[in-house]
Amino acid sequence: GAVVSQHPSWVICKSGTSVKIECRSLDFQATTMFWYRQFPKQSLMLMATSNEGSKATYEQGVEKDKFLINHASLTLSTLTVTSAHPEDSSFYICSAIGLARSTDTQYFGPGTRLTVL
Amino acid sequence: GESVGLHLPTLSVQEGDNSIINCAYSNSASDYFIWYKQESGKGPQFIIDIRSNMDKRQGQRVTVLLNKTVKHLSLQIAATQPGDSAVYFCAENNAGNMLTFGGGTRLMVKP
Numbered sequence: 001g002a003v004v005s006q007h008p009s010w011v012i013c014k015s016g017t018s019v020k021i022e023c024r025s026l027d028f029q030a031t032t033m034f035w036y037r038q039f040p041k042q043s044l045m046l047m048a049t050s051n052e053g054s055k056a057t058y059e060q061g062v063e064k065d066k067f068l069i070n071h072a073s074l075t076l077s078t079l080t081v082t083s084a085h086p087e088d089s090s091f092y093i094c095s096a097i098g099l100a101r102s103t104d105t106q107y108f109g110p111g112t113r114l115t116v117l
Numbered sequence: 118g119e120s121v122g123l124h125l126p127t128l129s130v131q132e133g134d135n136s137i138i139n140c141a142y143s144n145s146a147s148d149y150f151i152w153y154k155q156e157s158g159k160g161p162q163f164i165i166d167i168r169s170n171m172d173k174r175q176g177q178r179v180t181v182l183l184n185k186t187v188k189h190l191s192l193q194i195a196a197t198q199p200g201d202s203a204v205y206f207c208a209e210n211n212a213g214n215m216l217t218f219g220g221g222t223r224l225m226v227k228p
Contacts, residue, residue, distance in 0.1 A: 006160075032214060043206060043218045044161070093160045097214055105151065106216060108160035 003027050004096050006109035013084055014117055021079045021112045023094030029074035030096035034106060035067075038091040050077050084116045129225045136194040138222045140207035145188060149210035152181060152192045155221075156203045164192070164205075194224075202226045 003026040013019055023033055032051050036044040048069050050056040056069035068080040077096075081088055091113050095106035130136045142150070148169040153161035167174045167181045167190075174181050180193040190207050204223050208216040 004160075034216075043220050044216075045218075046215060049215065091158075095160075095216075105163060105166060106214070107163065108153070111158070111160045113158070 002096070002098060002107040004030075004094065004107050004109040006092075006094060006112050008112060009110060010113045010115075012115045012117065015085050016083055017116075018080055018082045019084055019114060021081070021092055021094075021114075023077045023079070023096070023109050025075050025096045025098060025107075028096075028098035030077070030098050031074065032097045033071055033077040034095045035069060035077075035079050036093045036095070038093060038111075040091075044093060047079075081114065084114070086116045089114055089116045126220070127223045127225065129227060130197050132197060132199060132226050132228050134197055136192075136197045136201070136224060136226075138192045138194075138205050138207075138224065140190040140192075140219050142188050142190060142207070142209050142219075144209060144217075145185075147209045150181070150183065150190050151208045151210065151216070152179075152190075153206045153208060153218075154201075154203045155206060161206060197224075197226050199226050199228060 005024045007022045011019055034049050035047045037047050038044045046059050047062045048056045048058045050069050050071040052071050052074050058064045066082050071077040091111050093111040095108045151166040152164040154164050155161045165176045165179050165181045167183050172183050178195045182191045202225055204221045206221050207219045
């Protein structure tokens, strides 16, 4: 199946720090990537949708200036949590839809756990 | 608003038994549904999908049933194994390939 990776898998930082999370599609080109946030024992909540070469579309209630998304290539999207605070601690998961794959099915990365002290 | 939800938050089954996880959806216009498995600390893993022009689809040990009349989706796992223990999410594919996830059902397999 399609492989999507994320880096780092776990990050702990101090309040006020900016953290960058990378999402890569390893064996396919991703036309669209999605970023989700998941709090403990809850379902995934879509944060934003990004298409290669264009600005991301953010869901209602998600601050675009706080969660910066860049999708500069067909295999890489990054999410930067700017000036992170303890309430930003969560499990961040990306997914991708590829050119050579089913145009409907999203393939998910392994997730990045962010802990803000 | 439109939503996808699950009836049971936790399902406990004996190893070797069959498991059935249910999901209700409310967007009658949805035409594509996916089941994902998520193990602790990991991202969701695609299990099986089904389009609205079908009412049943089978994979390896898994079957998805779709009842459009009552807007109900189910995942059946045959001969449940300890490795099947995880949280299972149904997801509804909306316009623009956006997914709406249900709340999740935790499957616990007892040896």
